[in-house]
Amino acid sequence: MRRCMAFFAAATLVGACATTGTDTKGTRETVTPPVVEETPKTAPAAPTSRHGGFYAKEDVEGPIRRRSEEFRACYEDQLIFNPKLKGRVEASWTIGTDGSVTEISTTGLKKVGACVAEVIQTIQFRPPYGVPQRIARYPFVFNLP
Numbered sequence: 001m002r003r004c005m006a007f008f009a010a011a012t013l014v015g016a017c018a019t020t021g022t023d024t025k026g027t028r029e030t031v032t033p034p035v036v037e038e039t040p041k042t043a044p045a046a047p048t049s050r051h052g053g054f055y056a057k058e059d060v061e062g063p064i065r066r067r068s069e070e071f072r073a074c075y076e077d078q079l080i081f082n083p084k085l086k087g088r089v090e091a092s093w094t095i096g097t098d099g100s101v102t103e104i105s106t107t108g109l110k111k112v113g114a115c116v117a118e119v120i121q122t123i124q125f126r127p128p129y130g131v132p133q134r135i136a137r138y139p140f141v142f143n144l145p
Contacts (some may be wrong), residue, residue: 074115075142099127
């Protein structure tokens with residue numbers, strides 16, 4: 001027992017005292033190390049805009065909303081040539097690892113779409129974590145004022 005007590009301080013640093021000794025009656029006693037349960041490892045959470053991977057909705061909509069006047073101007077410039085013009089433009093683009101738009105395409109109102117593409121091309125988004133992010137089919141709806 002004394003041998004175990006002498007090593008008690010060192011054993012607590014390593015986790016347990018596994019030596020054997022004899023007590024006063026001459027029987028052997030074994031001190032077993034404590035059982036340490038490991039916490040189960042869980043899979044990491046799905047990546048988010050703050051921790052990696054996918055863009056959150058506000059990471060795209062914020063910069064787009066801040067340029068809403070420019071998108072409106074794209075539409076109003078074409079109203080001069082066609083006063084009844086209304087419709088939709090869908091834009092898809094890729095945000096590069098530095099946050100700049102690297103590719104863009106639009107469908108819908110052709111001339112308005114070209115202008116919308118020019119505006120989106122100038123937007124600096126928050127850089128994505130890891131890989132470029134593709135924004136697919138972001139809608140812009142234009143109606144008469």
